[in-house]
Amino acid sequence: MRIRFYNARVLTMRDGEDIFEGEVWTQDDKIIFCGKKSQVDEYYKENPQSKLSFDREIDCKKNLLMPGFKNAHTHSAMTLLRSRADDLPLQDWLNEQIFPVEAKLTAEDIYYLTQLAILEYIEGGITSIFDMYLTPMSIADACRDAGMRCVQVGAVNNFSQSVELVEECYNTLNGRDSYNSYILGFHAEYTCSKELLEKIAELAHKYKAPVFTHISETAKETAECKERYGLTPTQFLDSLHMFDYGGGGYHLVHTDEKDMEILKKRGMYVVTNPGSNTKLASGIAPINEYLKRGIPVALGTDGPASNNCLSMFREMFLATGLAKLRENDASCVDAMEVLKMATVNGAHAMGLNNCDMLSEGKTADIIMIDLNKPNMRPINNICKNIVYSGDPSNVKMTMIGGIIRYEDGNYNIGIGTDELYKKVEEIKARIDKEL
Numbered sequence: 001m002r003i004r005f006y007n008a009r010v011l012t013m014r015d016g017e018d019i020f021e022g023e024v025w026t027q028d029d030k031i032i033f034c035g036k037k038s039q040v041d042e043y044y045k046e047n048p049q050s051k052l053s054f055d056r057e058i059d060c061k062k063n064l065l066m067p068g069f070k071n072a073h074t075h076s077a078m079t080l081l082r083s084r085a086d087d088l089p090l091q092d093w094l095n096e097q098i099f100p101v102e103a104k105l106t107a108e109d110i111y112y113l114t115q116l117a118i119l120e121y122i123e124g125g126i127t128s129i130f131d132m133y134l135t136p137m138s139i140a141d142a143c144r145d146a147g148m149r150c151v152q153v154g155a156v157n158n159f160s161q162s163v164e165l166v167e168e169c170y171n172t173l174n175g176r177d178s179y180n181s182y183i184l185g186f187h188a189e190y191t192c193s194k195e196l197l198e199k200i201a202e203l204a205h206k207y208k209a210p211v212f213t214h215i216s217e218t219a220k221e222t223a224e225c226k227e228r229y230g231l232t233p234t235q236f237l238d239s240l241h242m243f244d245y246g247g248g249g250y251h252l253v254h255t256d257e258k259d260m261e262i263l264k265k266r267g268m269y270v271v272t273n274p275g276s277n278t279k280l281a282s283g284i285a286p287i288n289e290y291l292k293r294g295i296p297v298a299l300g301t302d303g304p305a306s307n308n309c310l311s312m313f314r315e316m317f318l319a320t321g322l323a324k325l326r327e328n329d330a331s332c333v334d335a336m337e338v339l340k341m342a343t344v345n346g347a348h349a350m351g352l353n354n355c356d357m358l359s360e361g362k363t364a365d366i367i368m369i370d371l372n373k374p375n376m377r378p379i380n381n382i383c384k385n386i387v388y389s390g391d392p393s394n395v396k397m398t399m400i401g402g403i404i405r406y407e408d409g410n411y412n413i414g415i416g417t418d419e420l421y422k423k424v425e426e427i428k429a430r431i432d433k434e435l
Contacts, residue, residue: 001055001402002027008060009371009382010034013067013343013357019382024065025054026364029178029401034358063396064369064382067357068127069312070346072271073250073300075133076117077110080428081305090218090280098305104431107138112423114142118413119420120310121148122406124392127365127399130212130271130300130350132185134160136169140180146413147405149365151350153185153212156200157192163199170207178401181351184247188214189233190221194240201240208245210351212271213237215249218282222254234259243268248349250300251276252290253283263295269349270295272341274318275309276302287323288332298346299338312342313390320387335387368397 005024012034023040025033033043078098085097105113110133121129128149133139136152143150152173154166166184173182184207186192186200204211215233216222222232229236235258237243243262248269252259263270272285290297299319301310316338323333347356355363371379375389386394398406405412 004054004057005060005065006057007062009062009064010358011064011066011383012359013340014359019064024358024366026402029364031358031360031362031364034360060368063371065358065366066369067343067355068365068367068398068400069125069342070128070298070350070352071121071126071300071310071312072130072298072346072349073273073302074129074131074310075303076129076131077113077133077139078303078305079113079116082308085305090282091220093280100435101431102134104434105134107135109427110135111138111142112420112427114139115146115413115415115420116424117304117310118143118146118148119411119417122398122411123395124311124313125367125395125398126312127367128347128350128352128355136173140173140176144177144179147179147400147403149179149352149355149400151181151183151352153183155185155187156196157187158196163196163203166200167203183212183351184209185212189225189237197237197240197242201242204242204245210245210247211242212248212250215252216254217251219254232256232259234262238262238266251282251285253277253285255286260289260293260295264293268295269298269345271298271300271349272319273300273302274322275315276306278318278322280306284322284326286326287319288327291333291337296345296348297341298349299341311392313392316342316387335384338387339383364399364402366399367395370394370396
């Protein structure tokens, strides 16, 4: 399948490259041309075979093509819990509301609940997700069948999954199909025994692989780890050699100077989740401090139970807005830095180095931003408009692996929305009855 996007504004996210007017061509799952209008004739001279006809030519009408957003932390199947367990502190939210419902979920439930989230992802321009949840194989099947690029991370804890399952998924899902991959991980320090954590660290060394987990989401979590081990979660996990091969932490709200030194030394990623942290009153992460130290920051929505919205637009605004508020400095964490968090940094954190920007040879994960909307006019600065005034309604098209999965209100994930909504309501009704 060869698709030509022309008459477009293009934001490649390549360092130092401004938005330009030009074209992007895709063939199967790859970008084969990305350049200015003046470069098209030159390309044809060097690549005469490219004069073959396109299967589809799309006039972008001066709208913006850019890399898709990378949601670098989510729990997709928690769509079932959206607006069901709100306005509670984190520990009460987990123990009294979330865990009892999750205990009733089947692998098939999680398949359809994940696909419900995928509708929202693609409608909002998200082309890759970093997912952590209960049944990895059904999540992988849901993403493969819907055409969503998914990197899963191990969710082992004292109550569910196992180190053996994490290793099995690591060996099975990496390379199983073009949509799925898997990274070592565990739920959090406070839900895992020391012995369990040591086994995960052993896996990291066995495979020379990075590890991701929730770290220092709340002040309570951090204080209790200090009581147990005399160290913060970051320091304790590092003492187990958990991050000798890199990795990262979700949230990282309550960190100190030594934590930041470890993050920098180990080449770790911070995945910030400002919407969830705000709603659960967990605090404001020191994003500006991480950036000043050269610690890469990616961006995630967290799950639809704690956020409840799976919009990277809202996360981008909150990431910069809360940083400005925390530092009392309106100039810190500017819009271009936030766009980098939402695209390039997220891709690199997830190991998707071929999905980070628009360039020849890169994977064709592309979105089109509608600039002909009131919130995008006048066109003074497109990147700042996206971060400060954009929302999912500005996404006209979402392409994943060269296949258009969303376009102008139409979804292409292999199941109709009415059928999917019906299945989700049936799951909800059954679990309500069982509780």
